[in-house]
């Protein structure tokens with residue numbers, strides 16, 4: 001493995017990428033910096049934020065680099081929605097994919113993303129508030145949408161680090 005490359009919007013994915021770099025000793029680059037710093041064809045771990053169940057930047061990164069694992073940073077709990085995100089992003093079955101919970105704050109968004117998310121928050125919260133039999137997942141979603149969430153935690157990388165250690169032993 002040669003590097004960690006990430007795409008972030010509000011910073012959570014960058015935080016995870018840097019934590020992972022500290023724990024693994026790998027170099028870390030944003031997609032932009034990687035253009036000049038990481039050779040095409042290099043083996044990398046790719047981290048991208050989730051938008052509409054797709055990992056941002058994955059397609060571009062996959063064309064240029066050999067992606068050995070993907071970390072998808074979203075608003076939902078670490079380790080959830082993995083199969084849906086794999087499918088929508090077209091991540092091959094042999095590439096490990098980990099979902100990580102990041103931060104969510106509409107006020108940190110700008111332009112189109114802010115508009116899109118504000119509309120989504122309004123629509124989803126209206127539906128969920130009206131629902132009397134909400135599941136636990138729906139309650140968590142409602143809380144995050146109404147209050148925002150700061151959920152970047154070092155512990156969320158445990159599974160990724162286990163995978164990395166196993167790889168190093170091979």
Ligand SMILES: Cc1cc2nc3c(=O)[nH]c(=O)nc-3n(C[C@H](O)[C@H](O)[C@H](O)COP(=O)(O)O)c2cc1C
Nearest residue numbers: 008009010011012013049050052053074075102103
């Ligand atoms: C337009 C938009 C769509 C989003 N769609 C999803 C989604 O489908 N699933 C999800 O878990 N999070 C979704 N999110 C939440 C972000 O993935 C989450 O806030 C993440 O922590 C952002 O990472 P970043 O701080 O690196 O930008 C969406 C955010 C925006 C702005």
